[in-house]
Amino acid sequence: xxxxxxxxxxxxxxxxxxxxxxxxxxxxxxxxxxxxxxxxxxxxxxxxxxxxxxxxxxxxxxxxxxxxxxxxxxxxxxxxxxxxxxxxxxxxxxxxxxxxxxxxxxxxxxxxxxxxxxxxxxxxxxxxxxxxxxxxxxxxxxxxxxxxxxxxxxxxxxxxxxxxxxxxxxxxxxxxxxxxxxxxxxxxxxxxxxxxxxxxxxxxxxxxxxxxxxxxxxxxxxxxxxxxxxxxxxxxxxxxxxxxxxxxxxxxxxxxxxxxxxxxxxxxxxxxxxxxxxxxxxxxxxxxxxxxxxxxxxxxxxxxxxxxxxxxxxxxxxxxxxxxxxxxxxxxxxxxxxxxxxxxxxxxxxxxxxxxxxxxxxxxxxxxxxxxxxxxxxxxxxxxxxxxxxxxxxxxxxxxxxxxxxxxxxxxxxxxxxxxxxxxxxxxxxxxxxxxxxxxxxxxxxxxxxxxxxxxxxxxxxxxxxxxxxxxxxxxxxxxxxxxxxxxxxxxxxxxxxxxxxxxxxxxxxxxxxxxxxxxxxxxxxxxxxxxxxxxxxxxxxxxxxxxxxxxxxxxxxxxxxxxxxxxxxxxxxxxxxxxxxxxxxxxxxxxxxxxxxxxx
Amino acid sequence: xxxxxxxxxxxxxxxxxxxxxxxxxxxxxxxxxxxxxxxxxxxxxxxxxxxxxxxxxxxxxxxxxxxxxxxxxxxxxxxxxxxxxxxxxxxxxxxxxxxxxxxxx
Numbered sequence: 001x002x003x004x005x006x007x008x009x010x011x012x013x014x015x016x017x018x019x020x021x022x023x024x025x026x027x028x029x030x031x032x033x034x035x036x037x038x039x040x041x042x043x044x045x046x047x048x049x050x051x052x053x054x055x056x057x058x059x060x061x062x063x064x065x066x067x068x069x070x071x072x073x074x075x076x077x078x079x080x081x082x083x084x085x086x087x088x089x090x091x092x093x094x095x096x097x098x099x100x101x102x103x104x105x106x107x108x109x110x111x112x113x114x115x116x117x118x119x120x121x122x123x124x125x126x127x128x129x130x131x132x133x134x135x136x137x138x139x140x141x142x143x144x145x146x147x148x149x150x151x152x153x154x155x156x157x158x159x160x161x162x163x164x165x166x167x168x169x170x171x172x173x174x175x176x177x178x179x180x181x182x183x184x185x186x187x188x189x190x191x192x193x194x195x196x197x198x199x200x201x202x203x204x205x206x207x208x209x210x211x212x213x214x215x216x217x218x219x220x221x222x223x224x225x226x227x228x229x230x231x232x233x234x235x236x237x238x239x240x241x242x243x244x245x246x247x248x249x250x251x252x253x254x255x256x257x258x259x260x261x262x263x264x265x266x267x268x269x270x271x272x273x274x275x276x277x278x279x280x281x282x283x284x285x286x287x288x289x290x291x292x293x294x295x296x297x298x299x300x301x302x303x304x305x306x307x308x309x310x311x312x313x314x315x316x317x318x319x320x321x322x323x324x325x326x327x328x329x330x331x332x333x334x335x336x337x338x339x340x341x342x343x344x345x346x347x348x349x350x351x352x353x354x355x356x357x358x359x360x361x362x363x364x365x366x367x368x369x370x371x372x373x374x375x376x377x378x379x380x381x382x383x384x385x386x387x388x389x390x391x392x393x394x395x396x397x398x399x400x401x402x403x404x405x406x407x408x409x410x411x412x413x414x415x416x417x418x419x420x421x422x423x424x425x426x427x428x429x430x431x432x433x434x435x436x437x438x439x440x441x442x443x444x445x446x447x448x449x450x451x452x453x454x455x456x457x458x459x460x461x462x463x464x465x466x467x468x469x470x471x472x473x474x475x476x477x478x479x480x481x482x483x484x485x486x487x488x489x490x491x492x493x494x495x496x497x498x499x500x501x502x503x504x505x506x507x508x509x510x511x512x513x514x515x516x517x518x519x520x521x522x523x524x525x526x527x528x529x530x531x532x533x534x535x536x537x538x539x540x541x542x543x544x545x546x547x548x549x550x551x552x553x554x555x556x557x558x559x560x561x562x563x564x565x566x567x568x569x570x571x572x573x574x575x576x577x578x579x580x581x582x583x584x585x586x587x588x589x590x591x592x593x594x595x596x597x598x599x600x601x
Numbered sequence: 602x603x604x605x606x607x608x609x610x611x612x613x614x615x616x617x618x619x620x621x622x623x624x625x626x627x628x629x630x631x632x633x634x635x636x637x638x639x640x641x642x643x644x645x646x647x648x649x650x651x652x653x654x655x656x657x658x659x660x661x662x663x664x665x666x667x668x669x670x671x672x673x674x675x676x677x678x679x680x681x682x683x684x685x686x687x688x689x690x691x692x693x694x695x696x697x698x699x700x701x702x703x704x705x706x
Contacts (some may be wrong), residue, residue, distance in 0.1 A: 020625075088692065150704050159655075200647075233641060234676070236673070237663070237672040237673055237674035237675065238673050238674040238703070239674070239703075240628050240662070240663075240674055240701070241627055241628055241674065241701035241703055242703075243630070244628050245628055245631065246626055249626065249628070249701065250704070250705065252627075252630075253698070253700050253704065256624065256626070257697065258676075278627065279626075279627070279630050279631060282631060283631075433705070454705065458705075460702075460705045461704075461705055464683060464704040464705055465676075465683050465702070465704075466682070466683045466685060468683055500682035501703075502673065502703050504675055504703065515613040597617065
């Protein structure tokens with residue numbers, strides 16, 4: 001620990017790195033103290049730095065687009081689940097804000113370098129590994145690492161550089177510019193919006209980080225006491241689902257409720273749901289669980305194949321399970337496990353990969369010409385074809401080259417009406433919740449700055465609870481959707497895991513107490529409510545600078561038209577909800593925040 | 602999922618008890634070793650009390666050992682609506698689910 005001089009828990013320093021001509025230029029910049037009050041850290045800090053550094057209209061795969069990593073005041077304090085790192089850039093998948101969150105040791109290593117964030121601009125002239133060793137930076141050749149998975153890359157680098165280094169790496173998908181390529185570290189992924197493609201465009205195969213200087217908290221004793229109390233509660237029934245079975249538990253329940261996206265959102269119930277359910281995986285495929293650094297919950301559950309082929313072990317989350325399972329009509333759990341492991345090894349977001357393959361499967365069902373032989377286009381439920389398609393996407397070969405740009409871009413190229421079943425918002429494929437039966441989430445997905453994302457909206461929780469009546473008026477629903485979005489932004493910026501939310505009595509009150517103890521600032525719950533809203537305004541401001549218009553705040557055509565049971569989101573109803581949401585936010589009818597002063601800071 | 606109208610907690614119900622099948626998902630299913638459990642009650646509180654008697658493996662981990670009411674982190678879903686209304690009357694054909702209240706990711 002280093003002595004505290006200003007705000008506790010942070011260094012108030014940004015490390016800027018510019019890549020060019022096989023070398024790098026580095027300089028430090030102070031982070032204004034008000035940033036830690038206004039946008040906290042994590043996703044909030046990364047989003048604000050992105051807004052300030054990225055020029056409007058910057059090519060998402062060009063040198064001007066900054067790749068930003070940011071930690072938070074809580075990381076490294078011992079507060080459970082807080083070892084997270086935010087990644088932000090202009091998304092090569094959506095053209096809007098691309099922000100992702102990953103967990104574990106990388107966040108601690110970065111924070112020990114004496115900086116709260118790193119912003120990388122420019123482009124190396126050959127494939128490189130960036131080594132950040134405390135404050136010293138150098139590039140080393142990465143040619144020997146090309147083609148390796150993120151995990152293999154990290155293992156090799158740590159063997160060569162030392163185990164104290166933590167590594168963020170891309171896989172073959174990032175090297176090939178798959179627009180939903182991920183950045184992986186410590187077995188975790190900053191998965192959505194294509195940060196891996198951005199890193200690949202900078203010709204960075206990996207970033208290896210080691211540091212030695214954690215900043216001191218303002219009141220270490222208070223932090224320790226609060227952290228102990230929270231850790232104890234994190235082991236109670238409020239997190240039992242995550243500890244004992246994980247998010248895969250959603251499959252069977254969502255299927256029962258008609259919410260499990262099936263065959264590219266053609267339905268909400270899957271005949272094969274039981275075989276890929278969390279309960280079945282737990283009983284027949286389970287190998288054990290892991291926890292991220294400084295996490296008492298341990299939600300990461302691993303499973304193995306049992307089909308007699310080469311045994312594969314994979315971590316599995318609900319989103320991976322739905323996207324590579326029911327969404328593609330695949331009911332063989334061994335196939336889904338192999339597909340999940342493949343996405344991790346290739347380094348790409350399983351939701352967008354599954355969503356893109358499901359779009360192609362529906363093209364085949366409808367006889368749409370994809371420019372390849374029919375037998376090369378996967379059919380619903382064809383596990384071997386799913387695995388082949390994922391490999392082709394990772395290599396940008398054959399049909400995989402089309403699908404590597406995501407469903408929106410693929411539909412735009414193919415035409416033939418196929419945009420009608422491209423299931424995305426702002427170019428980001430939908431997560432595993434059927435919005436036709438979750439009206440608050442439907443609104444949340446439509447307006448979310450990074451596109452269709454359950455993690456940024458979190459409004460499904462309003463629908464899957466008794467918070468709001470089904471016939472609630474537009475203002476009540478908009479208020480609930482905005483509150484859910486603001487809370488998500490706050491947690492992503494404190495870098496507290498959302499899986500803790502039910503273990504917290506009052507998220508804002510308890511977070512404020514922690515924030516006071518860590519930073520020494522006189523933070524109140526009201527301050528954190530305001531910070532959550534401000535962080536979402538920052539994201540909106542970034543999108544506005546990149547050409548966002550209200551027309552992008554919508555849902556896929558399929559969701560807006562009645563399905564076979566008549567379920568849908570009425571477009572007129574949705575527009576009314578969006579009007580109300582803008583009003584609740586204090587934005588004008590075109591969705592523009594009145595006050596964009598935050599950009600000038 | 603809409604909210605049931607809030608009612609005062611009732612310890613007694615004018616409705617006669619009836620037997621319903623409670624569907625279990627996730628941790629409750631794994632602990633009970635069963636997908637469904639039959640239980641009897643006139644209202645949701647009564648059903649919960651009978652449920653914990655019939656499925657003692659849920660006591661203290663999912664349901665309160667005394668009252669049978671779901672602990673923080675678990676919820677009943679009645680006719681596809683999440684509810685915490687202990688006095689909710691039950692009728693023939695009512696569907697009851699026991700699941701983690703953190704129903705999403």
